[in-house]
Amino acid sequence: MTINIEYESEKKLDIPYEDIITAVIETSMDYEGCPYEAEVNVLITDNEDIRQINQEFRNIDNPTDVLSFPMVDYEFPSDFDRLEDMANDYFNPETGELLLGDIVISVDKVIEQAEKYGHSEAREMAFLVAHSMLHLFGYDHMEEEERQIMEQKQEEILSRRGYVR
Numbered sequence: 425m426t427i428n429i430e431y432e433s434e435k436k437l438d439i440p441y442e443d444i445i446t447a448v449i450e451t452s453m454d455y456e457g458c459p460y461e462a463e464v465n466v467l468i469t470d471n472e473d474i475r476q477i478n479q480e481f482r483n484i485d486n487p488t489d490v491l492s493f494p495m496v497d498y499e500f501p502s503d504f505d506r507l508e509d510m511a512n513d514y515f516n517p518e519t520g521e522l523l524l525g526d527i528v529i530s531v532d533k534v535i536e537q538a539e540k541y542g543h544s545e546a547r548e549m550a551f552l553v554a555h556s557m558l559h560l561f562g563y564d565h566m567e568e569e570e571r572q573i574m575e576q577k578q579e580e581i582l583s584r585r586g587y588v589r
Contacts, residue, residue, distance in 0.1 A: 425450065426463040426521055433470040433531045439546045441468065447585055448550050452557035455581050456502045460515075460522040464560070466553070471532040489533035490552040493526040498562035527556040547587045554581040 427446050449464055469477075471487035479485045481493075496507065496514050507514050507522065516523055529552050538548040558574050565571040582588065 425453070425461050426519065428463070428465045429468070430466070431468045432473065433468060435470060435531050435535070437468075437531055437534065437545055437549070439544075439549060441549055444546055444549050445553050448553040448581065449557060451584050452554055452561075452581050455577070455584065456558075456561050457504070458502070458522070458561075459504055460507075461520070462522040462524045463516055463519065464524050464557075465526045467526065467528045468531055469528060471530050474528055474530040474533075477528055487530055487533065489530055489537060490556050491528040492556040492559035493528075494560045494562065495523040495525040496560075496562070501558075501562035503562070524557075525560045527553065527560070529553070529556075547582070550582055550585060550587045551578065554578045557581075 427449055429442055429445055431441075445466055453462060474491065475485065475487040477491060478488050481491070499506070514523055515521065529549070534545055534548045534552065538545040541548070555574070555578055558577055563570065563574050563577070565574045
């Protein structure tokens with residue numbers, strides 16, 4: 425598994441963010457039953473940079489907590505069965521790893537939301553990574569039923585790592 429983490433904010437988190445990100449990505453992969461080694465890129469930035477990315481890719485001129493950029497087009501979430509038929513599209517030719525996608529997290533939002541929701545920055549970071557990983561597996565929360573499924577999966581992933589409310 426390849427997890428590339430870039431920290432591009434002057435504001436520092438006083439948590440073991442690399443360990444948290446790695447553990448939640450690995451737990452998410454196991455939880456969803458991904459049969460492949462995978463590659464995930466994570467960028468930790470600030471509100472201004474995530475606002476610019478949000479504007480560019482979603483036409484929303486506001487900062488957000490996390491953005492997910494899936495590389496795989498699933499017929500339905502976590503449908504890994506057909507991916508080998510499209511190996512040229514979804515796998516790194518050098519490593520053979522499934523290219524799951526990119527995650528962008530605002531360090532400012534990690535701090536703000538941890539305080540707002542009354543839990544630790546570590547738990548907030550873990551939550552945002554779990555949420556984003558589910559998007560990389562093809563889940564969404566546009567409809568109420570989808571939202572409930574994602575929330576349940578997020579909580580189960582987090583509880584496996586000991587991040588409970």
